[in-house]
Amino acid sequence: EADIYQTPRYLVIGTGKKITLECSQTMGHDKMYWYQQDPGMELHLIHYSYGVNSTEKGDLSSESTVSRIRTEHFPLTLESARPSHTSQYLCASSETRQGVSPLHFGNGTRLTVT
Protein backbone atom coordinates (compact mmCIF):
# COMPACT_ATOMS: atom_id res chain seq x y z
CA GLU A 1 0.00 0.00 0.00
CA ALA A 2 1.17 3.50 -0.82
CA ASP A 3 1.87 5.87 2.03
CA ILE A 4 1.20 9.39 0.86
CA TYR A 5 -0.56 11.87 3.06
CA GLN A 6 -2.23 15.17 2.35
CA THR A 7 -3.40 17.69 4.91
CA PRO A 8 -5.79 19.24 5.43
CA ARG A 9 -8.48 17.08 3.83
CA TYR A 10 -10.84 20.06 3.57
CA LEU A 11 -10.07 23.78 3.83
CA VAL A 12 -12.43 26.75 3.68
CA ILE A 13 -10.63 30.07 3.70
CA GLY A 14 -11.29 33.71 2.90
CA THR A 15 -9.98 35.64 -0.08
CA GLY A 16 -6.49 37.03 0.29
CA LYS A 17 -5.22 34.51 2.82
CA LYS A 18 -1.94 32.66 2.34
CA ILE A 19 -2.31 28.89 2.44
CA THR A 20 -0.01 25.90 2.28
CA LEU A 21 -1.23 22.45 1.35
CA GLU A 22 0.92 19.70 2.80
CA CYS A 23 1.97 16.48 1.06
CA SER A 24 4.27 13.86 2.52
CA GLN A 25 5.29 10.39 1.43
CA THR A 26 7.20 7.72 3.34
CA MET A 27 8.27 5.59 0.38
CA GLY A 28 11.46 7.46 -0.46
CA HIS A 29 10.19 8.29 -3.93
CA ASP A 30 12.19 10.82 -5.93
CA LYS A 31 9.32 11.96 -8.14
CA MET A 32 6.41 13.98 -6.79
CA TYR A 33 3.50 15.73 -8.49
CA TRP A 34 0.62 18.10 -7.86
CA TYR A 35 -2.60 17.82 -9.85
CA GLN A 36 -5.65 20.09 -9.78
CA GLN A 37 -9.14 18.73 -10.37
CA ASP A 38 -12.39 20.69 -10.50
CA PRO A 39 -15.55 18.71 -9.59
CA GLY A 40 -16.46 16.22 -12.32
CA MET A 41 -13.57 17.36 -14.48
CA GLU A 42 -10.18 16.03 -15.58
CA LEU A 43 -7.00 16.10 -13.54
CA HIS A 44 -4.42 18.62 -14.68
CA LEU A 45 -0.74 18.53 -13.73
CA ILE A 46 0.30 21.86 -12.20
CA HIS A 47 3.72 21.09 -10.66
CA TYR A 48 6.21 18.27 -10.49
CA SER A 49 9.58 17.50 -8.94
CA TYR A 50 12.18 14.95 -9.90
CA GLY A 51 14.13 15.28 -6.68
CA VAL A 52 15.30 17.60 -3.93
CA ASN A 53 15.70 21.21 -5.10
CA SER A 54 14.09 20.35 -8.45
CA THR A 55 10.65 21.75 -9.33
CA GLU A 56 8.95 22.35 -12.66
CA LYS A 57 5.63 23.79 -13.79
CA GLY A 58 3.14 21.36 -15.26
CA ASP A 59 0.77 21.46 -18.20
CA LEU A 60 -1.76 23.79 -16.56
CA SER A 61 -0.70 27.25 -15.53
CA SER A 62 -1.15 27.83 -11.81
CA GLU A 63 -0.59 30.76 -9.46
CA SER A 64 0.60 28.34 -6.79
CA THR A 65 4.24 27.63 -5.98
CA VAL A 66 5.96 24.53 -4.64
CA SER A 67 9.20 23.64 -2.91
CA ARG A 68 11.15 20.42 -2.45
CA ILE A 69 13.66 20.76 0.35
CA ARG A 70 13.27 17.19 1.60
CA THR A 71 12.60 14.05 -0.40
CA GLU A 72 9.48 13.17 1.54
CA HIS A 73 7.85 16.59 1.56
CA PHE A 74 6.32 18.59 -1.34
CA PRO A 75 4.16 21.48 -0.09
CA LEU A 76 2.08 23.72 -2.34
CA THR A 77 1.54 27.37 -1.46
CA LEU A 78 -0.93 30.01 -2.57
CA GLU A 79 0.27 33.46 -1.50
CA SER A 80 -3.15 35.10 -1.83
CA ALA A 81 -6.12 32.79 -2.22
CA ARG A 82 -8.95 33.75 -4.60
CA PRO A 83 -12.33 32.12 -5.33
CA SER A 84 -10.91 30.95 -8.68
CA HIS A 85 -8.53 28.71 -6.69
CA THR A 86 -11.45 26.69 -5.37
CA SER A 87 -10.71 23.14 -6.47
CA GLN A 88 -9.37 19.78 -5.36
CA TYR A 89 -5.59 19.45 -5.17
CA LEU A 90 -4.09 15.96 -5.46
CA CYS A 91 -0.51 15.03 -4.63
CA ALA A 92 1.26 11.95 -6.01
CA SER A 93 4.66 10.29 -5.98
CA SER A 94 6.50 7.64 -7.97
CA GLU A 95 9.84 5.88 -7.96
CA THR A 96 12.49 6.14 -10.60
CA ARG A 97 11.73 3.38 -13.08
CA GLN A 98 10.99 5.30 -16.28
CA GLY A 99 7.65 4.92 -17.98
CA VAL A 100 6.38 2.14 -15.78
CA SER A 101 6.48 3.29 -12.16
CA PRO A 102 2.89 3.79 -11.05
CA LEU A 103 1.90 7.06 -9.45
CA HIS A 104 0.63 6.79 -5.88
CA PHE A 105 -1.95 9.44 -5.05
CA GLY A 106 -3.10 10.94 -1.80
CA ASN A 107 -6.79 11.54 -1.16
CA GLY A 108 -6.53 15.22 -1.93
CA THR A 109 -7.27 18.56 -0.31
CA ARG A 110 -10.59 20.09 -1.21
CA LEU A 111 -10.07 23.86 -1.10
CA THR A 112 -12.89 26.40 -1.00
CA VAL A 113 -12.05 30.10 -1.12
CA THR A 114 -14.90 32.38 -0.11
Next chain:
Amino acid sequence: DAKTTQPNSMESNEEEPVHLPCNHSTISGTDYIHWYRQLPSQGPEYVIHGLTSNVNNRMASLAIAEDRKSSTLILHRATLRDAAVYYCILRDVNDYKLSFGAGTTVTVRA
Protein backbone atom coordinates in the same frame (compact mmCIF):
# COMPACT_ATOMS: atom_id res chain seq x y z
CA ASP B 1 1.48 12.58 -24.95
CA ALA B 2 -0.47 10.57 -27.52
CA LYS B 3 -4.22 10.80 -26.97
CA THR B 4 -6.68 8.09 -26.04
CA THR B 5 -10.40 7.81 -26.71
CA GLN B 6 -12.78 6.20 -24.23
CA PRO B 7 -16.56 6.03 -23.96
CA ASN B 8 -17.99 8.57 -21.54
CA SER B 9 -19.87 6.00 -19.47
CA MET B 10 -20.67 2.31 -19.08
CA GLU B 11 -23.09 0.37 -16.92
CA SER B 12 -22.70 -3.10 -15.55
CA ASN B 13 -24.48 -5.50 -13.24
CA GLU B 14 -22.84 -6.71 -10.09
CA GLU B 15 -20.82 -9.92 -10.47
CA GLU B 16 -20.74 -9.61 -14.26
CA PRO B 17 -17.59 -8.84 -16.28
CA VAL B 18 -16.91 -5.31 -17.49
CA HIS B 19 -14.96 -4.63 -20.68
CA LEU B 20 -13.67 -1.06 -20.96
CA PRO B 21 -12.38 -0.13 -24.42
CA CYS B 22 -9.67 2.40 -25.19
CA ASN B 23 -8.54 3.56 -28.63
CA HIS B 24 -5.03 4.92 -29.11
CA SER B 25 -4.43 4.90 -32.84
CA THR B 26 -1.41 7.24 -32.64
CA ILE B 27 0.48 5.19 -30.05
CA SER B 28 4.24 5.11 -30.49
CA GLY B 29 6.56 2.20 -29.95
CA THR B 30 7.78 3.59 -26.63
CA ASP B 31 4.33 4.27 -25.13
CA TYR B 32 3.13 2.11 -22.27
CA ILE B 33 -0.63 1.75 -21.77
CA HIS B 34 -1.62 2.59 -18.20
CA TRP B 35 -4.99 2.31 -16.48
CA TYR B 36 -6.00 4.16 -13.34
CA ARG B 37 -9.32 4.50 -11.61
CA GLN B 38 -10.73 7.15 -9.31
CA LEU B 39 -13.35 6.25 -6.76
CA PRO B 40 -15.64 9.02 -5.48
CA SER B 41 -13.89 11.48 -3.16
CA GLN B 42 -10.51 9.75 -3.55
CA GLY B 43 -7.32 10.21 -5.51
CA PRO B 44 -6.67 8.04 -8.59
CA GLU B 45 -5.50 4.49 -8.02
CA TYR B 46 -3.18 2.50 -10.27
CA VAL B 47 -4.86 -0.51 -11.87
CA ILE B 48 -2.55 -2.05 -14.46
CA HIS B 49 -0.16 -1.29 -17.30
CA GLY B 50 1.26 -3.04 -20.35
CA LEU B 51 3.35 -2.58 -23.46
CA THR B 52 2.58 -5.31 -25.99
CA SER B 53 1.45 -8.49 -24.22
CA ASN B 54 -1.74 -9.05 -22.28
CA VAL B 55 -1.34 -8.54 -18.54
CA ASN B 56 -3.17 -9.85 -15.50
CA ASN B 57 -3.09 -8.80 -11.87
CA ARG B 58 -5.34 -9.13 -8.86
CA MET B 59 -7.46 -6.16 -9.89
CA ALA B 60 -7.96 -6.63 -13.62
CA SER B 61 -6.71 -7.88 -16.96
CA LEU B 62 -5.42 -5.79 -19.83
CA ALA B 63 -5.89 -7.04 -23.38
CA ILE B 64 -3.79 -5.22 -25.98
CA ALA B 65 -4.55 -5.47 -29.68
CA GLU B 66 -1.85 -6.90 -31.88
CA ASP B 67 -1.34 -3.55 -33.65
CA ARG B 68 -1.44 -1.77 -30.25
CA LYS B 69 -3.97 0.76 -31.55
CA SER B 70 -6.52 -0.28 -28.95
CA SER B 71 -6.76 -2.02 -25.61
CA THR B 72 -9.43 -3.31 -23.24
CA LEU B 73 -9.47 -3.30 -19.47
CA ILE B 74 -11.38 -6.27 -18.11
CA LEU B 75 -12.88 -6.38 -14.64
CA HIS B 76 -13.79 -10.03 -14.26
CA ARG B 77 -16.57 -9.72 -11.69
CA ALA B 78 -17.78 -6.21 -11.03
CA THR B 79 -18.62 -5.24 -7.47
CA LEU B 80 -20.25 -2.08 -6.20
CA ARG B 81 -16.80 -0.96 -5.10
CA ASP B 82 -15.68 -0.94 -8.76
CA ALA B 83 -17.93 2.04 -9.52
CA ALA B 84 -15.42 4.71 -10.50
CA VAL B 85 -13.96 6.75 -13.33
CA TYR B 86 -11.45 4.65 -15.30
CA TYR B 87 -8.64 6.39 -17.16
CA CYS B 88 -6.66 4.92 -20.05
CA ILE B 89 -3.36 6.79 -20.40
CA LEU B 90 -0.37 6.49 -22.71
CA ARG B 91 2.95 7.16 -21.06
CA ASP B 92 6.26 7.24 -22.87
CA VAL B 93 8.98 5.00 -21.46
CA ASN B 94 11.18 8.07 -20.95
CA ASP B 95 8.50 10.08 -19.14
CA TYR B 96 7.53 10.08 -15.51
CA LYS B 97 4.43 12.27 -15.77
CA LEU B 98 0.85 11.20 -16.44
CA SER B 99 -1.69 13.20 -18.46
CA PHE B 100 -5.28 12.32 -17.65
CA GLY B 101 -8.23 12.54 -20.02
CA ALA B 102 -11.93 12.45 -19.20
CA GLY B 103 -12.06 8.69 -18.61
CA THR B 104 -15.04 6.33 -18.54
CA THR B 105 -17.52 6.54 -15.68
CA VAL B 106 -18.50 3.00 -14.68
CA THR B 107 -21.76 2.42 -12.84
CA VAL B 108 -22.42 -0.96 -11.21
CA ARG B 109 -26.00 -2.00 -10.56
CA ALA B 110 -26.76 -4.23 -7.58
